Amino acid sequence: MIAKHRFGVGLTLLFAVQVLLVAAIFLAFSLDMTQAQRELLREMLLQRSALWVALATLLLFALGFGLKALFKGYFTPIARLSEDAVLLAANPGHRMTPQGARNVRVLTEKLNALAAAHQTLHDDVQEKVELANRALAEEKNRLAALMAELALSVLVCNIEGHILLYNTRARRLLQTGHGGFESIGLGRSVFGVIDRGLILHALEQIQHQLHKQAGGTAPLVCGFVATLAEGLIVRAHMAPVFDSVHALNGFVLTLEDITRNVEADSRRDALVQSVTQDARATLANIRAAVEAIQTYPDMSGAKRTQFTGIIDEESKRLVCQIDRAAHQRDTDMDGHQELEDMRGADLIALLLRRIGNPSLRVTSGNTVDATLWLKVDSYALTQALAYLAQCLAGEAGVTELSFGLYRDGGLAHLELTWSGAPLSVDTLRRWENAPLQSGAADSVLTLNAVIARHGGEAVYCPNSSGGAVRYRLMLRPSEPQSALDVPLTHEGRPEFYDFDLFHRPGQSAEIDQSLLSQLSYTVFDTETTGLQPAAGDEIISIGALRIVNGRLLQHESFDRLIEPRGTLSAESIAIHGITHAMLRGQPSIETVLPQFHRFAADTVLVAHNAAFDMRFLQILEAKTGVAFTQPVLDTLLLSQVIHPNQAEHSLEAIAGRLGVPILGRHTALGDAIVTGEVFLKMTRLLAEKGIVTLKDAREAAEQTLYARIRY
Template sequence: MAELALSVLVCNIEGRILLYNDSARQLLETGRGGAPAAGMAAIGLGRSVFGAIERGLILHALEQIQQQLRDSGDGAARPVSGFVATLAQGQIVRAHMAPVFDSAHALNGFVLTLEDITRNVEADSRRDALLQSLTQDARATLANIRTAVEAIQAYPEMSAAKRTQLTGIIDDESQRLVHQIGRAVDQRGAGMDSHQELEEMRGADLLALLLRRIGSPSLSVATSDTVDATLWLKVDSYALTQALAYLAQRLATEASVTELHFGLYRAGRLAYLDLTWRGTPLTADTLRVWENAPLPINAAGAALSLSALIARQGGEAVCSAGESPDVARYRLMLPVSEPGSALDIPPAQEGRPEFYDFDLFHRPGQSAEIDQCQLSKLNYTVFDTETTGLDPAAGDEIISIGALRIVNGRLLQRESFDQLIQPRGALSAGSIAIHGITHAMLNGQPPIETVLPQFHRFAADTVLVAHNAAFDMKFLQMLEARTGTAFTQPVLDTLLLSQVIHPHQAEHTLEAIAGRLGVAIIGRHTALGDAIVTGEVFLKMTPLLAEIGICTLKEARDAAQQTHYARIRY
């Protein structure tokens, strides 16, 4: 799944994401053009898919599948459903849903595959607009021509000057019509992108296919000097190759052609694919017969003609003399396609990959009984902040938030949140000395009003974990009115839990706890670096808490509240 270019999500029946690949993350977490999508809820293990795709669309697709299951008998085709959704960043995706069943054949999850069809929809809109514009312009032009013709017919005795004036109108309007049709042909290439049976490929690769397919001892083939290696086409390469091979065969057997040259170059929004040979051009009658002859080339054996196959590519063909009198040319005009941007998939990190090895379709949901959940069964967001100073009541502000998620006892370092924030006030020299964040680093960064709602969505449906959490939570609480964001989920503090586990130790700094538990400290005093250390510390703590009978969230919170540090207020 990780290697697929297709975007794939696997969810349980409640819409929780259980598996996803990088293609899905890239599609759902970036805006158009590959830029990060501001305000988008990040996808991740255990998150709700409804944060990325409208809930009603998914529920409707599930209802369709359930209806198919009720209507179908044993041995029926596997039920599937689909829908088209618009993402928050404006992209349009086509989704296909397939069910997942448990051992009793009851529906308990689904697989979503997603395809970005934004370009196709835009191409359809451009094509419709072009057709409407051409129709309106042509109607007005033809009306002017018709009016002038009727005037000439109705008044044969009109003066020579008047007749010249009317014939001039006919000439001008006909030239305008020619220009309009030419403009439409030139722009039509963009409108063919929506043909779903076609694939994008480099023109040079198509020529290479043709050379391999057509070349034979009796017919040599080569490329000419006019080949644009940068051109991309959207074609049915198999059908087009077979059709042109058929044309080459008839040229060889019926026109005695022994050598063919292929050329390819751009002409506006069209690509000209030229077949040239020494000899005379095909007559119109011969060309018509060849182009309309049936070609049984597809798997089903259906007969299509050369002209029909060319039309399916959105192309047109014409046979004429070449650059010199003894050279003939068969020109195929095809729409040019602009290649899509490659997926920006980061290189694999060193070390063992992260696995998601618990029962995929049976996870405890977020409910009123969360306090009774086992610590090992909960999802967490471990976070840390860097600030301009130590006193939020005096106006100090958050300038960095770093966070990671813990799912099934694993710290998912690829599901992270790391954002600098431009404050309204100044940084103190003392804070710069601690975290190393300067004014220059914060210039141009988003304000807290933008970042905090994004972090709120990142941490949704999880328990918050921080070291000395009261400090960070005080900053967050003081921003509630300003940002409209309130963090109401449970909070666990590794500072307090350390005192629960080791009540006789004097030091409970993050460095001291990490040293006792054998956690290496890397990136200290950066928000994300501290969050990583805190997460690793917390994972070391959970089995130690279980050894002293603290297994649930409520038990951990109650024990933490009894410690000395819990009485500290900020």
């Protein structure tokens, strides 16, 4: 199309020049003629007009043949030669086909000779690079093996919160906390897993320690407790990572799942409580039996002595065992963990889970300050308040209890509020000083002891407004001592529901100016029941991979089959090989599409013939409530930008030109892999043309012919 267009323009210009030249010659002659001679010349020209038209036609054909030969011999071969020369940078094994005039063919042969020499040097350099990469891979494998052996989950992140490294335990732990979905991956944001406020608070605490030490060598670490998705409770420890000038540029997180510990402790508490009560009741019966035996002196002396001794010995032994176990439990509880930073809202959530039961309704009041942090032993404090709630329910008949948390001056106030008659001060003091394990008289853990360990005070307000009774713990808040020097930015994407391949709602000036080499991408492909999305064809497979730091991460993939509502055509089965039997029992598009949306979050989408895939996704917005608003790059359009004189821009043709092996074609994941490798090759070729930012690539693609295709 482009070559023909140039040919037509060139032929028109040449013919116009020839006509103007002939007209100029006749005009020059007419200037030296008399008026009679001019009239005679005009009549002669008019009489032979048919001859002049024939001559003009012959001239046009002659010019056409000459220009066509010129295009075939020089212009087109040189244009293709220029494109092939650029291809050598991406594919050193590529060779140019000699074509056109003799001198052009000679030039092609010379360039092929230079390409062969370049490939020899390239292979030599690649061999050395491979040796260096193998050495680096060995070091990385050692590090990976070390991390794999760690009993803790480990995440390494940069200062922006992007995950740089993680071990298998971390992936398993965070999958558990996100419904089995692959929630972490290289280049993803840790803020999608752990609340940004928790990370920021810990970084501020570390920076305060750094300023306070002023060059000291003590280890810098900060711990906190976080509640993740689906109620998962983890204890996290953060260690900073510094650059060559000792500036904070990242952090290491170790995570420990304490959910089962909390739940197991709760179950053990209930079991010990039950066993203790039952055992003491049994002992009371035994002692009653002893007294009965002693009441009847007519029993033979030997029998009476035997029974009395056995019962008395066993009862004493059982009492000692129970008291020893309860004492050991309280001792373990008291040293369960050190005081750690915890967000107050997470502490309230933990209390609601720990205390709630059918006989006592526990709620969170409207006065919970989500920004307030505490330094607490979350385990001991929840056990103590759970004991207080049990006393309120069992002895005071309280059926509804509300928790509040707010700041007053320099203290944090944790309040328990309930309705009913005020408690006597003696009753409350008895509860505060009683061992948390009922009946363990020498228990080391009481409510007062827990409050004292936290450096707090308790205030009882029996006559508060509204008829409510309040029990208030005044605790010291945990505050960041200094602002973080390096701000963390994590802006959410706006959600819109209109479809435009080049003017995406998630487009921004900031991301437009980002270098293509610095962006993270999700390369994806779909397989469908047919080629008409507007006519009811459906997606039956989605495959995707991520590109981070210029590497295609094939181990971080998304590959799902989807059961359609309609039927598959024989033509589509012949293309992708997916049958009805393979799709039977697979999840629906309403299940899979939100998963893919989370997988592709915060990345630029890349696809081949992206308008086709995006049209399917756009049609599904109303049904699934999922909108893909991020920028989109299309390798079909980028190929036209790079190779405007090539007639074929299929994925196979592009891969062949760029030296990308074609494996797994016409499967969603296989096509995504090929598209990803092609795109990585294209970025270097785009840079040769001065296209280095996302905006450059989008604007160049928008000017191509295929950009006007609509489905």
